[in-house]
Amino acid sequence: MTHPRSFLLVDDDIDDILIFQETLKKVDEKIQLFYVHDGKDALDFLAENNGHLPSLIFLDINMPRMDGKECLKHLKHDEKLKNIPVLMYTTSSQSTDIEETMMTGAMCFITKPWGVNELNTLLSAIAHTPVQKLPATLQTLQKNISCFIVC
Amino acid sequence: MILIVDDKYENLFSLKTLLQLYAYDTDTAASGEEALKKILKNEYSVIILDVQMPDMDGYEVAEAISGLNKTRDIPIIFLSAVNIDKRFIAKGYDSGGVDYITKPFDNDLLLMKVKTFHRLYTQRQELKQVEEALRREIEIRKKSQQEVEQINSLLEFKVEERTRDLLQLNKDLENRNAELAQYAYLASHDLQEPLRKIITFIKIIEEKYLKNIPEAKTEMSKVITSSERMRNLINALLSYSKLSAVSLFTPVNVNEVVKDALADLELTIKEKQALIDVTHLPEIEAIPGQMRQMFQNLLSNALKFSKTGVRPQINICHEAVNELSLEAAPDKNGKFIRIHITDNGIGLDESYIDKIFVIFQRLHGKAQYEGTGIGLAIVKKIVEKHNGIIGVKSREGEGSTFTIVLPVKQSNSTN
Missing domain, CATH: 3.30.565.10 (Histidine kinase-like ATPase, C-terminal domain)
Structure with missing residues (x-):
């Protein structure tokens, strides 16, 4: 059972990245955070990072150049990358988005939390849970925070 | 009216008198030519025609009458004192007569014949009129049936057209509804995004900077309450518009x-x-x-x-x-x-x-x-x-x- 050591956040919203970064620092300093601003950058980053792959990918949907759905397809078709768990991390709660990404192979679909406290709760849960047990943990978490989680 | 044709005045006079006695309208002609002229001009129900006349004899007159559309139905009774032989009688019938009476004749018999032929002619004319009326009636009915058929097919066409229009309208409405629902969904979804930022940053400000400023904190909590209310509204709108999906x-x-x-x-x-x-x-x-x-x-x-x-x-x-x-x-x-x-x-x-x-x-x-x-x-x-x-x-x-x-x-x- 391995706990996550590094996250890749793929999001074009700079405010969200900042809040995510600050909150994660409070939750667990040791977890390394990489971030890029769109799907293409994410694929480039994963190809170049000296073979070091992140334990988890947080993937936004609406982004320029390459959106999260497209990026997810590339990830799941790549032998080296397809085993990295992907959490969709977005403002969308459209059922078509949920269905499509879950079918493509996302581990969970999470809508961005409203406020730092909820983000803190969410990230703590993720940081302290072995990756394999994440879906079950996140599902129980659903009751305590207002963001929408599908696993 | 009955026409008497004879070249002898006394014959004309006696016949005319006899018929008038029985209330028949009569007319006379003293020659074949005069008779033809009168026949073309007036309407007669029976013609009593002398066979032997100078210039144009009775047969010729009868043939001329039978050859004309207007006159061919008028019954002709030949009267003859001389040509009483069977072949003359046959010729009379051939030329268009309906009877051939030889002189001397019995007044009563002549009258009865005139009466019969007059009645037959009148009846025939009446029948013709009825026939004509019927023919016209049939034509009118045919015409109105055609009109009805035309109106029917026009109506059918109109109904079809209207049904098509209505179906299209219905489809348009359904599309419009789906579009509206999608629009409401997107609008409320897009409204959520800036609001999420507002709430997140207000909460950060409150925690970081307002801990020791109670008045600011009270006012900020009002901002938070309002933002949360707006959030609930948007959420509810989102749920409502989601209901339109299949x-x-x-x-x-x-x-x-x-x-x-x-x-x-x-x-x-x-x-x-x-x-x-x-x-x-x-x-x-x-x-x-x-x-x-x-x-x-x-x-x-x-x-x-x-x-x-x-x-x-x-x-x-x-x-x-x-x-x-x-x-x-x-x-x-x-x-x-x-x-x-x-x-x-x-x-x-x-x-x-x-x-x-x-x-x-x-x-x-x-x-x-x-x-x-x-x-x-x-x-x-x-x-x-x-x-x-x-x-x-x-x-x-x-x-x-x-x-x-x-x-x-x-x-x-x-x-």
Whole structure:
């Protein structure tokens, strides 16, 4: 059972990245955070990072150049990358988005939390849970925070 | 009128006198030529024609008469004193006569013959008129039948055209509706994004900078309350517009659905120490997510509009009925399920009942009872999507009972 050591956040919203970064620092300093601003950058980053792959990918949907759905397809078709768990991390709660990404192979679909406290709760849960047990943990978490989680 | 043709004046005179005695109108001609002229000009019912005349004899006159359309039907009686031989008689008939009388003749017989032929001619003319009238009548009928057929096919065409138009209009409307729902969804979805930022950063500011400034904190909490309210509104709008999407009916265990809805409301139930009593509910064909939303909205309403200082008590019970009716007597084998959700809350004035299911209608002051004004509109829309009906009975200060009737099985698999 391995706990996550590094996250890749793929999001074009700079405010969200900042809040995510600050909150994660409070939750667990040791977890390394990489971030890029769109799907293409994410694929480039994963190809170049000296073979070091992140334990988890947080993937936004609406982004320029390459959106999260497209990026997810590339990830799941790549032998080296397809085993990295992907959490969709977005403002969308459209059922078509949920269905499509879950079918493509996302581990969970999470809508961005409203406020730092909820983000803190969410990230703590993720940081302290072995990756394999994440879906079950996140599902129980659903009751305590207002963001929408599908696993 | 009867025409007498003879070249001898005394013959003309005696015949004329005889016929006039019996009230016949008569006319005379002293030669074949004169006779023909008169025949063309006037109308005669019988012609008495002398055979032997100078210039043009009776046969020639008869032939001329028979050759004309206008005159060929006038009966001709030949009169002859000289040509009494059989071949002359035959010639008379050949040239168009109807009778051939030899002199001397019996007055009575002549009169009877004239009378008969006159009557025959008149009858024939009448018959012709009737025939003509009939022919015209038939033509008119044919024409009007054609007109009716034309009008019919025109009508059929118009009906078809109108039906096509209506179907197209209906389709357009459905499309427009779907577009509107999608638009509402996108609009409310896009509104969420900036609001999420506002709330997140307000909370950061409050925590980081306002801890020691109580006045600012109070005012900031008002900003937060308003933002949260807006968030609830947008969420409710989102849920409402999501209802327009097509979804599948599947067997739903209503017990589980109610249990889930109660679990979502756990905090409020504990906080208000509410007592909740639910009978065992059956399985029905429905859209699971929507059923949950329906019970959640109704139960959260029942909790929300409780009396201050009174422990909320909510009862959920049901019965089977055999028609889509709020009033019908229960029937064990009924095809519909009727669910009652009763509370002991503040109730509502009967006169408001029409308003409560309309989107954005709020009956109570905001300060006193929180609500978005969309909850019951969503409930009603869900019930309608499930081909059911909803009603409410209430008295101000004495609680409310919401009643829902739903089909146990849906006739179509989607909505």
